[in-house]
Structure formats: structure tokens, C-alpha cells
Amino acid sequence: MHAAVPLPALAPASPWRLCVAPMMDWTDRHCRAFHRVLAPGARLYTEMLHAQALLHGAAAHLLAQAPGERPTALQLGGSDPLQLAAAARIGVAHGYDEINLNVGCPSERVQAGRFGACLMREPALVADCVRAMQDAVSIPVTVKCRIGVDEQDAEADLDRFVETLLRRTRLRVLIVHARKAWLSGLSPAENRSVPPLDYARVYRLKQRHPQLTVVLNGGLTEAATAQAQLAHVDGVMLGRAAYHDPWVLACLDAELRGVPPPLRADALHALRPYVESELARGTALKHITRHLLGLYLGRPGARRFRRVLTEGAVRADAGWGLIEQALAQVERI
Known part of the structure; x- marks a missing residue:
């Protein structure tokens, strides 16, 4: 009689398996408190906060969290490595579990301030920012980006962007909105729906970099559709669907945890x-x-x-x- 061969332990689910996107004017602490009761297993994100806002005395108000809200990530905007590092330290002091750098917002305000999606054209600067924050804090520093901006090649330019980050930083988690951002000709609202979704491009990115935790964002409006993406990537991030139809979030979270959703x-x-x-x-x-x-x-x-x-x-x-x-x-x- 042969001894039973122990089964290999199941890999733990990624902490980024289900995320709620940072959304300006929406994902404040009240929204996050509500999302937490709906989705105990989800990772929540703040609205994007510019590093300068935290450095000029508004941190206590801007970084307030609801009791039991964590795990929560602080999303920062900016392009000055020293400012971002200082803001990241403030985030840690206020109990955040992750610092996320916004490299995807297409609004005119962020372009004028040289942050958000326009930074996809400057991968070396993004790497400097990420590395400065990583050197300043011990919690994960992550990046949220698009598959490209304007006339960039979504294959070559995205690969160059990611490979620069992997070569020059200790980046382990990348959140990708599976659309280009068009900084000329489309409004921020149009940038959330007009550029076509390209999930396959994000799949290829994951295949090219299997060691990188890749989270897919963009156009995920139904629990079943979102769950299906987990066959290709490590996590999904819901945005407007989680806000406008929060029961989608509750049902997906319950399905992933193997429990019935609450009433x-x-x-x-x-x-x-x-x-x-x-x-x-x-x-x-x-x-x-x-x-x-x-x-x-x-x-x-x-x-x-x-x-x-x-x-x-x-x-x-x-x-x-x-x-x-x-x-x-x-x-x-």
C-alpha cells in the first residue's frame, strides 16, 4: 500500500483579485464604507489625491478612513519623485495598505500638471517616481495605467513602458485600463467609453510577464464577465459598475469568496x-x-x-x- 501523496497547497488568492477603482468625486470614505459592507473581500481605492495636497496640510481630512474599511489603497497623482515619496510616507502614517500612482487619468487638469496618462510617454520618469516611493515606504507601491495614449503603439510602447518599470523598480502589481487615452480630441468622460476595449492586449502583457500581478480594468459591468477575466489575469477592477449598480460588486465578491451575497x-x-x-x-x-x-x-x-x-x-x-x-x-x- 503506497503512502498518499500530499496534494500541493492551493496558491492563495491575490489580494488584488477584486478591486474597486479610484473615482474622482465618488470613492470618498462614505462610498468606501458602503462598498466594504457590500464586498468584504474587495480592495478599495481612494479618489486620486495630488501629492501636493497632502503636503500642504490637508492630509488629515483627505485621508480619513471609515472604521473597518481596510484594505485600502491611496492613489496619488504627481510626477515629482520627492513629493510623491513624502506623500507616500503620509499615507502610511494614516494606515493605508498600498500606494498607487495614477498614470491613466486623461483630464486636461492632469495634463497641465504633468501627471496622469501623459506620463505614459515618460516611462523613465514614472520609474523614478515609483522607485522613490518604494524607497520611502514598506507597503506595496503599484501603478495604474492605460494601454497607451494618443498615437502610441499599444504593443511596442506599452511593452517599453512596463519593461522600464520592471527593470528600474521593484514593481509587482500593475493595474491596466484596457483602453488607450486620447489626450487630444476626447473629453475625460469620452475617454471612459469611446476608445475601444482591448482585453486581449492585457492578456498578452500578463503572458509576457507572468511574475507581474496584472489587474484588468475597463468596461466590466457584470459579475460573470468580470469573473471570466480571472482566467487570463490576476485580478479585476470595477469602476462605474460598482458605483452605479453596487449589487454587481456584492455578487462578484460573494462568488469569489464562495458565500451567498447578503440581502x-x-x-x-x-x-x-x-x-x-x-x-x-x-x-x-x-x-x-x-x-x-x-x-x-x-x-x-x-x-x-x-x-x-x-x-x-x-x-x-x-x-x-x-x-x-x-x-x-x-x-x-
Whole structure:
């Protein structure tokens, strides 16, 4: 009788298997508190914060986190290695688990400031920034980029960009929005939908660099579609879908963890301690409820749910009872 051969241990799931994208004006701490109750296994990201904003005294306000929010990554914008290193140290001091450099935002403001997607044309400078942050902190320093900008070749130029980072830094995680950014001719909103998606290009990048953790971002609007990408890459990052239809996020997180998703009402009730804590601190309810409006998207009563929250949350005395009133519009159906 032969001794049983032990089965090899399963590789642990990547900490970046499911991420929620940094989104300007959306992924503030209230949004992240909501996403955390929906998706306990997801990695959350702040809005992009420019390094200078953290260095000029606004860090305590900008970097506030909800209790139990972690793991959370701080996304920084900038192109000065010394400033970024100093901002990364501030992020660590405030309890963040990752520093992410934005090399993908196409807005005119970031172009004027020489950061965001225009940095894809300067891989050596990006490498200097990443290395400076890596030397300053011990937590992971990651990069979020596009597959190219304007007339760049999405094959050769993206390979050159990535290979420069791998050669000159200790980069281990790259998040790729699978579209080009067109800095001339398209608005930031159009840049999120008009350039065609090219998931296959990101797959090839992963195949070329198997040691690199590659996270796919862009156009992932359904849980099943997002999950299917994990056959090709190490992780997926949901953006607008996670915000406008947050149940997609909850269902994907539950599927990946092998558990049933919570009931929508239970998720809201799990948020109650945070809501009441923020109200006690003087936070207006409207700053929290604006992130909840998509919870019942496509469900009977969703319009009434949204109306109760949007009309009632502007009142100075609005409290948790308003959320219960909104729930009554859908849970009885």
C-alpha cells in the first residue's frame, strides 16, 4: 500500500483579485464604507489625491478612513519623485495598505500638471517616481495605467513602458485600463467609453510577464464577465459598475469568496453604525446617501427608493429613519 501523496497547497488568492477603482468625486470614505459592507473581500481605492495636497496640510481630512474599511489603497497623482515619496510616507502614517500612482487619468487638469496618462510617454520618469516611493515606504507601491495614449503603439510602447518599470523598480502589481487615452480630441468622460476595449492586449502583457500581478480594468459591468477575466489575469477592477449598480460588486465578491451575497437590506443595516457615527460628528446625511442610490437598480420600487433619499437627505434633521423610509419602498415588494 503506497503512502498518499500530499496534494500541493492551493496558491492563495491575490489580494488584488477584486478591486474597486479610484473615482474622482465618488470613492470618498462614505462610498468606501458602503462598498466594504457590500464586498468584504474587495480592495478599495481612494479618489486620486495630488501629492501636493497632502503636503500642504490637508492630509488629515483627505485621508480619513471609515472604521473597518481596510484594505485600502491611496492613489496619488504627481510626477515629482520627492513629493510623491513624502506623500507616500503620509499615507502610511494614516494606515493605508498600498500606494498607487495614477498614470491613466486623461483630464486636461492632469495634463497641465504633468501627471496622469501623459506620463505614459515618460516611462523613465514614472520609474523614478515609483522607485522613490518604494524607497520611502514598506507597503506595496503599484501603478495604474492605460494601454497607451494618443498615437502610441499599444504593443511596442506599452511593452517599453512596463519593461522600464520592471527593470528600474521593484514593481509587482500593475493595474491596466484596457483602453488607450486620447489626450487630444476626447473629453475625460469620452475617454471612459469611446476608445475601444482591448482585453486581449492585457492578456498578452500578463503572458509576457507572468511574475507581474496584472489587474484588468475597463468596461466590466457584470459579475460573470468580470469573473471570466480571472482566467487570463490576476485580478479585476470595477469602476462605474460598482458605483452605479453596487449589487454587481456584492455578487462578484460573494462568488469569489464562495458565500451567498447578503440581502440588500441587510447590507444597509450593516452600514447603520457608520451612518449614526458620522451624523454624530456633524456629517450631513446627504453626503452618505448619494452613494446608496444605485443599490436597488432595476428592482421594483427603485425609483421611489432613490426619491425618498434624494428629497429627504437635504433636510438638516435627516437621520437614519430616512433610510428606513427608503427601504420601505422596496422591501415590501
